[in-house]
Amino acid sequence: MLSWLTFSPLLVVVPILLTPSEKKNVIRWLAVLGTVPALLLALYIFGSFDRSLAGVNESAGFQYVIQKDWIRSFHIQYYMGIDGLSVSMILLTALLSFLCIFASWGIDRGLKGYFTMFLLLEVGMLGTFLALDFFLFYIFWEIMLLPMYFLIGIWGGPRKVYAAIKFFLFTLFGSVLMLVAMLALYFKAGHSFNLIELMSFDYSGETVRLFGLTMGFAKLMFILLFIGFAIKVPTFPFHTWLPDAHVEAPTAISVILAGVLLKMGAYGMMRISFPIFPDATLWFSGALAVIAMINIVYGALCAMAQTDFKKLVAYSSISHMGFVLLGMASGTTQGMNGAILQMFNHGTITAMLFLLVGVLYDRAHHRDLDGFGGLMSRMPVYGSFSSLAFFAALGLPGLSSFVSELLTLLGGWQTYPAITIVCTTGIILGAAYMLWTLQRVFLGPLNPRYADLPEINRREVFTLVPLAILVIVLGFYPHPVLDLLRTSTNHLVDLVWETGRVSVH
Amino acid sequence: MPEIVLSLAILAVLVADMLAGGRRRGLNAIMACIGLLVAFAAALLQVGTEPVALFEGMLVLDPFGIFFKLFFTAVTMVIVLVVHPYRELSERYHGEAYVMMLGTVIGMMLLATANNLLMIYLALEMTSLPSYLLTSVLRRDAKSSEAGLKYVLFGAAASGAMVYGMSLFYGMTGSLSIESLHAVLVQGGFPTGAMLVATVFVLAGFGFKISMVPFHSWTPDVYEGASTPVTAFFSVAPKAAGLAVLLRFFSSGLSTVEDGLRQPFAGLDWPFLLAVISAVTMTLGNLAALKQNNVKRMLAYSSIAHAGYMLMGAVLLSDSGLQAILFYLVVYGFMNLGAFLVVIALSAQTRREDFEHYRGLGWRMPLLAVPMAFFMFSLTGIPPFAGFVGKVYLFRAVIEQDLYWLAFVGILNSVVSLYYYMRIVKTMYLDDPGESPLEPIRVPRLHTALILVMAVPTLILGFRFGLLDRLSSYSLRIFTGS
DSSP: OHHHHHHGGGGGHHHHHHSOTTOHHHHHHHHHHHHHHHHHHHHHHHHHOOTTOOOTTOGGGOEEEEEEEEEGGGTEEEEEEEOHHHHHHHHHHHHHHHHHHHHTTTOOSSHHHHHHHHHHHHHHHHHHHHBOBHHHHHHHHHHTHHHHHHHHHHHSOTTHHHHHHHHHHHHHHHHHHHHHHHHHHHHHTTSOOBHHHHHTSOOTTOEEEETTEEEEHHHHHHHHHHHHHHHHTTOTTSOTHHHHHHHHSOHHHHHHIIIIIHHHHHHHIIIIIHHHOHHHHHHHHHHHHHHHHHHHHHHHHHHHHOOBHHHHHHHHHHHHHHHHHHHHHHTSHHHHHHHHHHHHHHHHHHHHHHHHHHHHHHHHSOOBGGGOOOHHHHOHHHHHHHHHHHHHHTTOTTSHHHHHHHHHHHHHHHHOHHHHHHHHHHHHHHHHHHHHHHHHHHSSSOOGGGTTOOOOOHHHHHHHHHHHHHHHHHHHOOHHHHHHHHHHHHHHHIIIIIHHHHHHO | OHHHHHHHHHHHHHHHHHHHTTSOHHHHHHHHHHHHHHHHHHHHHHTTOOOEEETTTTEEEOHHHHHHHHHHHHHHHHHHHHHTTOSSSOGGGHHHHHHHHHHHHHHHHHHHHBOBHHHHHHHHHHHHHHHHHHHHHSSOSHHHHHHHHHHHHHHHHHHHHHHHHHHHHHHHHSOOBHHHHHHHHHHOOOOHHHHHHHHHHHHHHHHHHHTOTTSOTTHHHHHHHSOHHHHHHHHHHHHHHHHHHHHHIIIIISEEEETTEEEEOTTOOHHHHHHHHHHHHHHHHHHHHHTOOBHHHHHHHHHHHHHHHHHHHHTSOSHHHHHHHHHHHHHHHHHHHHHHHHHHHHHHHHOOOBGGGGTTHHHHOHHHHHHHHHHHHHHHTOTTSHHHHHHHHHHHHHHHTTOHHHHHHHHHHHHHHHHHHHHHHIIIIISOOTTOOOOOOOOOHHHHHHHHHHHHHHHHTTTOOHHHHHHHHHTTOOOOOO
16 A cells, blocks of 8 residues: 555656646646545545554554565565654645645646656655665655756746755765665664664674774764755755755745655654664764754744745744754653654645745745735735744744644753753744744735735635644644654654663663 | 677678678678677577686686676677767778777677786787777867877877786796786785786776776877767776776786685785775766866766776675676666767767757757756666666675775765766756757667667666676676686
C-alpha cells in the first residue's frame, strides 16, 4: 500500500504528457486526480493507524511495512513503513499537495512540465517520510531537488535563476555530507543501510582520523548529518537560501517549500541522527538549543525588517522552525511532542499565509507591504482569512500554534531555562511583526489604486478552508494529532536520553 | 581473437575505401561496424576462459582485460555510427578515420592486456600515433593543427619519460616483465629511491593517457581542436586504456599480499602519491571547468575531473576500489558519450559550441534537451541517475579504507561540478530563448536513436545496477602469473 501511496502521483504523468497543450483545464484536472489517491490513502492511514505502537527503533512497531530486497550485493532494501514520527507528515504532505494543485491554477506557461515536476516532487516528499532504508531515504531526498530546481527556475519570479541555483547548491552540499555519513555507517554497522539495524549498534568507542586529528566517529557523523539536515530546516547560519527561494518561487511551490520541505530537515534528525547516535545527540543538544534560540529571535527580527510580504513570511518560517528545534533539543516528551505538532501546525499556517500572499499578488502584481492599505473594507472575506492566519501565526491562544509553541517552551524550560526565556521573546516579536503587517495591509484608509480589487474567488477559498478548519480545531483540541505521535515520541525520548546518559557516564 | 578480427577489418575498410573512391562512404562505415561487432563477439566468447599468459608472458588473457576489450569495441562502434552521417569531417577522410580508430582500438586492447613493460610501451605508442592523426588531419584548420602538434609534443615527452622509467626498472631487475619485477621487489633489498623515481616516470606515461594532473595540459586544446566525434572518442576510450594499464601495473607489479590485504612495498608509497594526484586532478579539472564558455572545453575539463574521481579507486588496492573504477567507467562511457553526442548534433550545422547556442533548447528540441539534462545530472552525480551510483561505488571504496580526507575532497568537487553542469541545463530551460536563431536543427534519425541509447541506461542504471555490479565484480580478476 505504501508503494501506491508514494508512486500514485506518477500514474497521471503519462496522460498529462499526452494531452495537447491547449487543453489546459484537462491537464489541471488530471493533476488534481493525481494527488487524490495519495490523499485518500493518507486519510485511510489516519483512520486505521494503531496509536499504541511506537516504531522508531523497533521494526515490529512500524505499520503498513513493505520490505523487499532491492540490490542484494549492496544490501539495499526497498523498505518503507510508518510510525508516529512520520504519520502526521504524510497527512500534511498529501493534503498540501492536493490543495497546491488548485493554487497552481494561475500557471499559464508550460503546464505539462509544471504538473509533471510537481507530481514528481510529491513522490519525493512522500518517499522521504516513508523510507526506512538509508539509501532509499537518500534517493528520495535527492529526487526532490531536480523538480524543485525547475519549478523555481522556470516558473519563478524575476531573480528565479539565481534563487534556483542557490537552493540547489546549498541542498546538494548538505546531501553529499550526508552521503559520506551514510557510507561510513554502512561499514561500521556491518554492511547495512537498514535504519533500524543501524540504530542497534553502539558507536561510542569508534574513532576516525581526519587530517591528522582523531575524533569520535559518532560526533563527526552526527555533525555531517546535522549540516545536511540543518540546511533543509534551515537553521542559522545555513538559512540564506530560503528567503531567495521563497520570494522567487511561484505560490504553490512556496507553500510546498515551507509546508513540507522544511519539515524534512527536522524529521531527518528525529528519524536518523537522534536514534542512531544517542550519545552524540546528548553532547550536541546544548548547541542545538542555542541554534534554536538564534533561529527564533534572529528570524523574527529579520521578518520585522521586511517590506516584501513573501520575505516576511519566509523569515517567520525560520523563526517558527526554531521552536521545533528547541523542542527537539529539550529531550523531554512535551518538547518532542510540541516539535512534531509545531511542524504540522506550521505546515498548515504557513501554507495559508503563502496562499494568501499569492492571492494578493495575482491581483495587485506586487508584494510591497507599504503599497496596500485598508484592504479589509474592499475584500472582507480575504481579510478575515488573513486575520485568522496572522493570529494563528503569532500564536494566539485558541489557535493551533499556541498549543505547539507552548509545548516546546514547556519542554525547553525544563532543560534550558535561560535559553527558553530568550526564546519567548520570539513570540512577542512575532506578534509585533504580524500585527504591524496586518495593520499596514488591511487597516487604515483604502489605497485608491486598489479600490476595485476583486474579492477572493471560490477556488481560492476552497484551498484555504481545510487549512483554516485545521488551525481552529487543533487549537482547541490537538489530540487527533498528538495521539498519533505520543507513543513514538515517548519511546524516542527514552531511547535517546536514557541510553545516551548511560553511555556518557 | 578480437585483435585479429580488427586487423582484418582495417584491411577491409582500406580496400573498400579505395574501391568506392570516396563516393559511397556508407560502405566504409558498414565494414568498420561489422569488424567491431565481430570483435565484440569474439571478446564475448573469451568470457569465462581461465586466465592465461600468452606469447611468453607478453600478454595475458584475463577477465580484467576482456572487460576492457568489450568496452573499447562498444565505445568505438558508437563513434563510428556518429561519424557516418556527420558533415564536419570532409567525406574524403571518412575511410581514414575509421582505419585510425580501429588501429587505436587494437593498441588499447594490447595496452589493457600487456604484462610486460616493452609491450606496454609499444601498445601505448600504437594507441597514440593514430590519435595524433585523428586530431589534426580530419579538420583542416589552424586550431586542429595546433592541437595535433601539442598532442604530439606532449605525447613524445610523456612516452620518453616512461621509457626512461622502464629502463631504470630494467637496470634494477634485469627483466621487463611485470612478474619478475614483482619477484625482485618481494625479495627486497632494492634501492628505494631509484624505484620511486622509476615509478614516477612510468606513471607519467600512463597519466598522459588518463589526462591526470600534471600531465593533463594537452587535454583542453586537443579536445577543442579535434572534431567533436573524435573528442568524444578521446574522452572515453584512451582514458580507460590508461587506467587499465595503470591498474594492472600497480596491482600486479607494485603491490604484495600480506595477511590477505594488498599492500605497497615498504618505501614505495605510491598509493599516497596517487591519492594526492587524484585529489589535485579532480579539483583542478573542476575549477577550470567553471570558467569555460565553450561546451566542448568545459567537457574536456570535466573529463579531467572524472579521471580524478576514478583514480580514487586506484589508490585503495582493494577489490571494491577496482570494482568501483570498472563500474564507473561503464557509467561514464554512457553519460559522457551521450553528452558529446548532443554537442555533435548541435554543432554539426552551426559549428559553434558556446553556451549561448544552447539557449532555449529545452523548448525547441526536447528530444535533444531532455537527454542532455539527464547526462548533466548524471555527470554531477545526482540520483536517480547512473552517475550517482557510480560515485557511491567510488566513495564506498574510499570510506571503507577510512580515507576520509579524500572522500571529502571528492564530494566537495561534486558540489562544485553541479554549478557548471547546471549552467547547461539553465541555459537550455531557464534562460529566455529571446531572439536566438530559431532555424530548426535537423538531426539524423540514427543520431537521435544513439542519443536515446545512451540516455536510457543513464537513467535505468540509477535504479537497477545488479547486472553491472556482477559484471564489474567478475572482471576484477587480474592475472598475476601464479
